[in-house]
Amino acid sequence: MLAKFTAYFITSSNSILTDASESIVNILASLFAFYSIYVAAQPKDLNHPYGHGKVEFFSVFIEGALIIIAGILISFKSVYNLFYPHEISDLVIGTIIVGVSGLINYALGYYLIDQSKKHNSLTLYADGKHLQTDAYTSAGLVIGLLLIYFTGLNYLDSILSIAIGIFIIYSGYKLVRRSVSGLMDESDIDTSDEIIAIINNHRKESWIDMHNLRTQRYGPDIHIDCHLTLPYYFDLNKVHEEVSEVDKLVNHKANSRTEFFIHADPCMPECCHYCRMPECPVRSEPKSMDIVWTTENVTKNQKHFTRDV
Helix, strand or coil: CHHHHHHHHHHCCHHHHHHHHHHHHHHHHHHHHHHHHHHHCCCCCCCCCCCCCCHHHHHHHHHHHHHHHHHHHHHHHHHHHHHCCCCCCCHHHHHHHHHHHHHHHHHHHHHHHHHHHHHCCHHHHHHHHHHHHHHHHHHHHHHHHHHHHHHCCCHHHHHHHHHHHHHHHHHHHHHHHHHHHHHCCCCCHHHHHHHHHHHHHCCCCCCCEEEEEEEEEECCEEEEEEEEEECCCCCHHHHHHHHHHHHHHHHHHCCCEEEEEEEEEECCHHHCCCCCCCCCCCCCCCCCCCCCCCHHHHCCCCCCCCCCC
């Protein structure tokens, strides 16, 4: 931020001021992100039985909102300077400073995104994406400043600043959209796909049917509810064993810590035509079809599949 403001005072370039102003947002957002990561890492307690991970969605919302506000203010100032331009000087020095700061931001953003995948942290991911977005705007700014330097068309400075402002607003919107989806418990489709693929690849013959699967992310943790149909003649010990096996399988294979709540359903005669149990003692009809579990059919709130699925 200090480097970019230094470049602005040297050049008086409105587009460099735009980039420097966004750096203020970077710092404010990172401070809140730091606090939210601390809160998210706290263990579950009586008042927060699902943990504190949802604070990350608030962090991302605030970061996105700050970015949008910065983009709007930047755009307004750029439009003003388009009609009331001012002299620009020492563009080469300013361009070098902006270029170097952009490279540093990109490297830091790449590191944060890499760490976010290891720790399943939405806050780290959002902050890393923000820094990389800032690096992209700096790259575009460098190209624009060189164009102004070689053409001498100073009004391009304000046009470039407006374009950067619009891009910043769009970047902020994407962060806000992602945070709202998390706060509204929007189903995590990517996670559902991953979980269902794992279960399909290790599916036991006694796991007759799975449905009503729901996934919610709480920071680094994932909470999943589902119904699992098992042979009705299994005793409680056997049912508990089968349910625990599904839980262990997902937690061993998935990329996130998963809390699985599985409701066991007894099978019905209508299940026989797709039941995989090879020597079922109560089968009412032979197996005539095979149903592969997909996100579309496993997430439905439907106790048993029908023949037309």
